[in-house]
Amino acid sequence: MSGGDEKVAEVTATTDVNRIEAPITWKAYFMVAFAAFGGIYFGYDSGYINGVKGMPYFIHQQTGKPYPPPNPTDEEKAAFALEAWRDSLITSILSAGTFFGAIIAGDIADFIGRRMTIIVGCAVFMVGVILQTASAGLGLLVAGRLIAGFGVGFVSAIIILYMSECSPRKIRGAVVAGYQFAITIGLLLAACVDYATQNRMDTGSYRIPIAIQMLWALLLGGGIAFLPDSPRYFVKRGKLDKAAKSLSRLRGQPVSSDFVQNELAEIVANHEYELQVVPQGSYWSSWANCFKGSLWKPSSNVRRTILGTSMQMMQQWTGVNFIFYFGTTFFNQLGTIDNPFFISLITTLVNVCSTPISFWTIERFGRRPLLIWGALGMLVCEFLVAIMGTVDGDNPATVRAMIAFICIYIFFFASTWGPGAWVVIGEIFPLPIRSRGVGLSTASNWLWNCIITVITPYLVNEDKAFLQAKVFFLWGALCTACFVYAYLLVPETKGLSLEQVDKMLEETTPRTSSRWVPHTTFAAELGMTEKGTLAPEIVQDVERKGSVV
Numbered sequence: 001m002s003g004g005d006e007k008v009a010e011v012t013a014t015t016d017v018n019r020i021e022a023p024i025t026w027k028a029y030f031m032v033a034f035a036a037f038g039g040i041y042f043g044y045d046s047g048y049i050n051g052v053k054g055m056p057y058f059i060h061q062q063t064g065k066p067y068p069p070p071n072p073t074d075e076e077k078a079a080f081a082l083e084a085w086r087d088s089l090i091t092s093i094l095s096a097g098t099f100f101g102a103i104i105a106g107d108i109a110d111f112i113g114r115r116m117t118i119i120v121g122c123a124v125f126m127v128g129v130i131l132q133t134a135s136a137g138l139g140l141l142v143a144g145r146l147i148a149g150f151g152v153g154f155v156s157a158i159i160i161l162y163m164s165e166c167s168p169r170k171i172r173g174a175v176v177a178g179y180q181f182a183i184t185i186g187l188l189l190a191a192c193v194d195y196a197t198q199n200r201m202d203t204g205s206y207r208i209p210i211a212i213q214m215l216w217a218l219l220l221g222g223g224i225a226f227l228p229d230s231p232r233y234f235v236k237r238g239k240l241d242k243a244a245k246s247l248s249r250l251r252g253q254p255v256s257s258d259f260v261q262n263e264l265a266e267i268v269a270n271h272e273y274e275l276q277v278v279p280q281g282s283y284w285s286s287w288a289n290c291f292k293g294s295l296w297k298p299s300s301n302v303r304r305t306i307l308g309t310s311m312q313m314m315q316q317w318t319g320v321n322f323i324f325y326f327g328t329t330f331f332n333q334l335g336t337i338d339n340p341f342f343i344s345l346i347t348t349l350v351n352v353c354s355t356p357i358s359f360w361t362i363e364r365f366g367r368r369p370l371l372i373w374g375a376l377g378m379l380v381c382e383f384l385v386a387i388m389g390t391v392d393g394d395n396p397a398t399v400r401a402m403i404a405f406i407c408i409y410i411f412f413f414a415s416t417w418g419p420g421a422w423v424v425i426g427e428i429f430p431l432p433i434r435s436r437g438v439g440l441s442t443a444s445n446w447l448w449n450c451i452i453t454v455i456t457p458y459l460v461n462e463d464k465a466f467l468q469a470k471v472f473f474l475w476g477a478l479c480t481a482c483f484v485y486a487y488l489l490v491p492e493t494k495g496l497s498l499e500q501v502d503k504m505l506e507e508t509t510p511r512t513s514s515r516w517v518p519h520t521t522f523a524a525e526l527g528m529t530e531k532g533t534l535a536p537e538i539v540q541d542v543e544r545k546g547s548v549v
Contacts, residue, residue, distance in 0.1 A: 011240070011268060012261035013523035013534040020266045020497055020521060022251035022259035024168045029175075031227055031250060032167045036178035038118065038159040041125070041216030042152055043186025047324055047348070048209040049091055049145075051194025051341060053082055054328040057205045062086060062138060077332065084457040084464055086138065091325055091457075093142050095450030097128075097149020099443050102157040104150075106439030110236065114162040114435075115229040118155055122221030125151025126214050133211045136203065148213075149446075155220070157442035161435055164426030165230040166250050169497045173362040176426055177355070177419035184352040184414060186216070187324055191348040195341050232431055232498070235267050238546015240539065243267070262523075265534040267431075269522035270499035272538050274430040280545060290433050290440065298491065299505035301433055307489060308425040308441030314482045315421040316448035318378055319475030320413045323347055323406065326456055334389075334399050334468075343403060350407045354414035366494040366514060367420050368486065374416020375483035381409035382476035389469020402469065417482070421445075427493045427501050487511075 014020065022028075052058050056067060059082060068076045082090070101121070109117040128148025135141035159179060167175045193209045200208075228250060234243035244264050248255045251263070278289050278301060293300025322330070327347060331340035362370055385402050392398040429437035458464045459471050467474075492514035493501050504516045527535035 010529075010531075010533040010536060011265045011539055012258055012532060013265035013269070013521070013528050014258075014262040014532075015521055015524040015528070017500070017518040017521055019259070019262050020499075021169055021263050022253050022257065024171060025252035027252045028168065028250055029171065032163055032175050033178055034223055034227065035118075035159055035163050035166075036175060036182050037216075037223065038155050038220050039179040039182025039184075040186040040189070041213055041220065042156050043183035043188075044190045044213055044216060045094065045125075045148060045152055045186070046183075046321075047187035047190030048194060048213070049094070050325050050328055050344065051191060051198060052206045052209060053087060053090065054332070054341065055194075055198050055200075055205045056080070057201050057203070061136070061203075078462050081329070081461075084461045087329075087457045087461070088454050089142060090138075090145070092450045092453040094145045094149040094152070095446045095453060097146040098153035098156065098446040099149075099450060101150035101153020102439050102443035102446055103153075104439075105154040105157040105442075106436040108154070109158050109161060109233070109435045109439075113229045114158050114165070114233050115224055115227060117158045118162065118224050119221045121151045121154025121158065122217040123151070124148075124154065125217050127151075129210060129213045129217070133207050151217070153442070153446060156446075157439045158435075160422055160426045160442065161438045162230055164438075164498065165232040165434070166228075168251075169495060169500075171363065172427070173367065173419075173423045173494065174359040176423045177358045177362050180358070180414075180419035180422055181352075181355040184348070184355045184418075188345075188348045188352045191341075191345045195345055198341055231264070232267055232271075232434070235264075235271050235542065236431055236546065238543040240264065240268065240543060265523045266497070266499050266521055268542050269526045269534060269538060270502060271431045272526060272542050273522055274432050274502070275542075275545060278432060280432070286433075287436065290436055298509060299502065301430070301437075304428050304430075304505070305433075305437055305440060307428060308437055309444035310485070311421050311424055311490070312441050312445035313448045314485055315417050316445060316452055317475075317478035317482060318375075318413055318417055319382065319452075319472075319478065320410065320418070321449060321452060322456060322471070322475065323410065324351075325453055326460060330460060330468075330471075331403075334393070334402075346403075347407060347410055350410045351414045351418075354411040355418060357415040358419045361415065362419060362423060363494060366492045367424050368490050368492040368510070368514060370416040371420045371424075371486035371490055372483065374412050374420065375479050375486055377412035378409050378417070379476050379479035379483060381405045381412065382472045382479055385409070386469055386472035386476060389472065393469050424490065424493065427496075427498060428491070428505070430502055431498075492516075 065080055068080045105117055125148050128144045131144030132141055163176050197205045197208050228246040231243040231246040244255050247260045247264055253260050278292055289301055290305045291302045293302045327344045328340045331343045385405050388398050388402050425438055425441040459467050489510050491510045499522055500518045504513055508516045523534050526538055
């Protein structure tokens with residue numbers, strides 16, 4: 001194999017489906033696991049606003065309302081809050097920025113690489129944080145959250161793409177689940193900081209929680225600069241020599257190792273196969289490729305795009321962000337809770353402690369069972385909370401039971417749908433459209449996040465619908481849809497390389513996918529020489545077609 005930017009002469013291939021990837025090393029594991037750190041600033045940025053909106057100084061500064069007197073009545077407490085429109089705008093504007101950021105990120109990641117896109121996202125995010133920290137009114141705060149949202153959109157989409165493309169197949173689910181775990185740590189850190197600053201009667205009450213976010217961006221952007229870029233990115237660009245070097249670092253093997261050569265050959269052969277199925281074209285036709293094929297064929301691009309975007313929509317439909325965005329407000333409305341900040345902290349802690357369970361279960365039982373049983377557990381808890389709150393919501397004992405079931409509901413989410421949805425979207429797209437597919441899926445998550453944060457204040461605020469616990473009937477109904485969706489449409493991708501996922505989708509349906517076993521390699525199908533190398537015309541064609549689109 002040649003060095004620099006020279007063309008690759010030959011790549012050793014294999015017909016053995018068990019030798020398409022190197023054994024896992026601790027070095028390789030920690031390299032890809034570090035990227036999961038990106039979830040901390042995603043989670044922190046999503047979580048800190050929940051507490052800030054309930055801080056007396058922040059409410060007074062934003063609305064001009066006088067502070068309530070000592071020992072205020074329930075009516076005085078309820079009146080001293082952000083208006084529904086202001087609450088909705090401050091919360092949802094971040095999601096609007098992340099929606100567009102995630103869509104743009106796919107193109108940028110194909111142009112400058114996965115790693116550099118994450119670094120750019122961190123820089124954009126820091127600009128937004130600086131504006132938010134400097135704000136003393138609504139305008140600059142909203143502008144800062146919008147700009148920060150673009151940065152979060154870049155990172156939230158491309159971190160998943162980067163980890164999925166770099167991780168060994170046997171631990172890919174656990175590594176990507178680590179991203180969700182990092183999100184929960186970010187939410188917990190935000191809740192702790194909010195709890196510590198909530199009673200400050202100066203701008204430090206909200207500026208401290210906001211400014212701390214810059215630390216997470218510095219750590220992620222600085223750390224990932226020392227990691228290799230995705231080898232599949234280099235294959236897409238036709239730079240096979242760089243792809244080999246990247247694989248060598250990620251797998252802890254020399255470039256000449258058969259493991260590195262065989263894995264590279266499989267990636268190259270699969271990419272060539274996908275280019276034959278859906279040929280390259282212009283920039284706009286490359287976007288159109290995401291929507292080509294039959295709706296009834298599980299392996300078609302349009303079916304995969306719908307699966308990815310709807311998966312992220314369903315994750316938002318579970319209603320968990322109602323607790324993390326509006327939990328303080330909701331617990332305060334229950335009337336029998338003295339410290340809603342503390343209850344929000346407990347729910348966040350449950351989220352953190354439950355997520356690591358998925359590191360084992362997602363590789364032991366698979367993606368599909370977790371999503372099916374997780375949705376069932378959530379819908380039962382949500383309907384119970386709704387029924388108890390509607391029938392006997394003024395009873396302190398009932399309220400305590402409601403909080404207990406909310407915590408159980410969060411446990412089901414954190415150990416199943418929380419990580420599971422992110423894992424699946426990183427695995428189902430073929431390389432030619434993977435960056436855009438993951439970007440669109442992530443954008444769907446943020447679009448529905450934005451929709452939910454816009455409408456929720458109108459559902460629960462006292463001057464609007466004021467549904468209180470009845471809102472859980474809505475979340476329960478939506479979780480029922482998640483259960484049916486997971487059973488009918490989600491395939492099992494456990495233990496397969498990204499290239500094997502392509503073959504599995506061609507040969508099975510979602511309900512039979514768990515029984516599929518790899519039986520050949522793409523290198524063997526497309527052509528190998530007598531010397532056991534990938535056919536040179538395949539290598540040359542991939543190098544020649546290397547493109548950002």
